[in-house]
Amino acid sequence: MKLLFRIGIVQMALAAATPAFCQVLQIQPQTITFPSSDPDTVPVVAAAPVQVSFVRGSGRGGSGSWSITVRADGDLTAGPAQIPIASITWVAAPSPPFRDGTLSSTVAQTLASGLGSEPNTRGSVTFRLANSWNYSAGTYTQTIVFTLTSP
Amino acid sequence: MPASLRIGWTVAALLALPLPAAAQSRTATISVVIAATARLSVSPAGISFPDSDPTGVPLVAALPGPVGITVKARAAHGATLRLTLRATDDLRSGVTTIPAGTLTWTAAGDGFASGTLTVADQTIGTWVGSGVRTGTQSFLFQNSWSHPVGTYTLSMQYTLSSP
Numbered sequence: 560m561k562l563l564f565r566i567g568i569v570q571m572a573l574a575a576a577t578p579a580f581c582q583v584l585q586i587q588p589q590t591i592t593f594p595s596s597d598p599d600t601v602p603v604v605a606a607a608p609v610q611v612s613f614v615r616g617s618g619r620g621g622s623g624s625w626s627i628t629v630r631a632d633g634d635l636t637a638g639p640a641q642i643p644i645a646s647i648t649w650v651a652a653p654s655p656p657f658r659d660g661t662l663s664s665t666v667a668q669t670l671a672s673g674l675g676s677e678p679n680t681r682g683s684v685t686f687r688l689a690n691s692w693n694y695s696a697g698t699y700t701q702t703i704v705f706t707l708t709s710p
Numbered sequence: 711m712p713a714s715l716r717i718g719w720t721v722a723a724l725l726a727l728p729l730p731a732a733a734q735s736r737t738a739t740i741s742v743v744i745a746a747t748a749r750l751s752v753s754p755a756g757i758s759f760p761d762s763d764p765t766g767v768p769l770v771a772a773l774p775g776p777v778g779i780t781v782k783a784r785a786a787h788g789a790t791l792r793l794t795l796r797a798t799d800d801l802r803s804g805v806t807t808i809p810a811g812t813l814t815w816t817a818a819g820d821g822f823a824s825g826t827l828t829v830a831d832q833t834i835g836t837w838v839g840s841g842v843r844t845g846t847q848s849f850l851f852q853n854s855w856s857h858p859v860g861t862y863t864l865s866m867q868y869t870l871s872s873p
Contacts, residue, residue: 582734583734584734584735584736585736586736586737586738588738589736589737589738589739590738590739590741591738591739591740591741592740592741592742592743593740593741593742593743594743595743595744595745595747597747598782599749599782606740609738613734631740635740635742637744637787638787639787639788640787642742647740686740688742692782692783692784692840692841692842693840693841693842694744694784694840695744695784695785695786695787695788695839695840696744696745696746696747696784696785696786696787696840697744697786697787698741698742698743698744699740699741699742699743699744700739700740700741700742701739701740702737702738702739702740703737703738703739703740704735704736704737705735705736705737705738706733706734706735706736707733707734707735708733708734
């Protein structure tokens with residue numbers, strides 16, 4: 560009985576010595592602006608690149624898979640006028656772990672994914688708007704949410 | 711088994727399980743600026759009516775053919791766009807004139823309207839909201855034995871506006 564007791568204590572001590580992994584996600588800038596452009600000469604409008612950086616520690620549980628997703632809260636709106644959020648796509652580098660995609664308000668789209676720890680990973684994401692004469696004049700806004708998760 | 715030992719095993723087992731990570735979320739705001747703007751194109755820039763026998767050809771069709779019009783506009787949501795046409799003067803050959811109203815047109819294309827040329831604005835198209843609209847105008851000149859001999863010209867002005 561004493562032997563079992565000691566083993567239990569040792570395992571408990573080992574587990575407690577391994578810290579739970581941590582993860583930090585940063586987005587910069589937090590405002591993505593598309594200037595007005597002539598659809599004939601600028602059919603695709605690019606915003607200034609967004610820097611996505613994240614740290615995912617190597618602690619206990621940090622060896623699993625992870626992903627960064629992005630989801631819009633809805634279409635772009637300016638009063639009663641709307642532009643479908645799917646009009647915005649992005650190109651991201653480096654690939655992997657980043658990947659290109661299209662914004663959606665219904666399904667979170669994967670921006671990056673991987674396995675294990677990421678000591679200090681940075682990516683550049685350039686959002687692009689499909690320009691059109693069909694858009695009503697106005698200033699449209701919408702919020703997008705970046706989420707770093709580990710299953 | 712002592713109670714303290716059972717607690718020890720339980721704690722050890724819990725710590726050995728992989729921990730679900732708390733999701734990290736960050737938000738960003740997208741801002742898209744769409745300025746009101748318009749582009750109007752008319753082609754060709756000039757048309758002509760060949761001399762014709764008024765008896766055989768009472769209505770002379772313009773050469774080289776229909777005038778193509780493309781209206782591209784970004785307007786406020788629900789705003790009305792209006793395209794007008796007016797002659798800057800009657801047909802003039804020196805001091806001799808033929809009324810601009812001898813020129814008529816037949817329009818084709820959604821939102822385009824047929825009409826008669828005058829020195830006042832005539833609406834040739836109306837639409838609601840932003841978009842690209844294309845149409846044509848087929849001009850006709852009302853021929854007559856009464857028209858004095860000469861080469862007549864006038865200028866036409868197209869104006870696209872939105873209140």
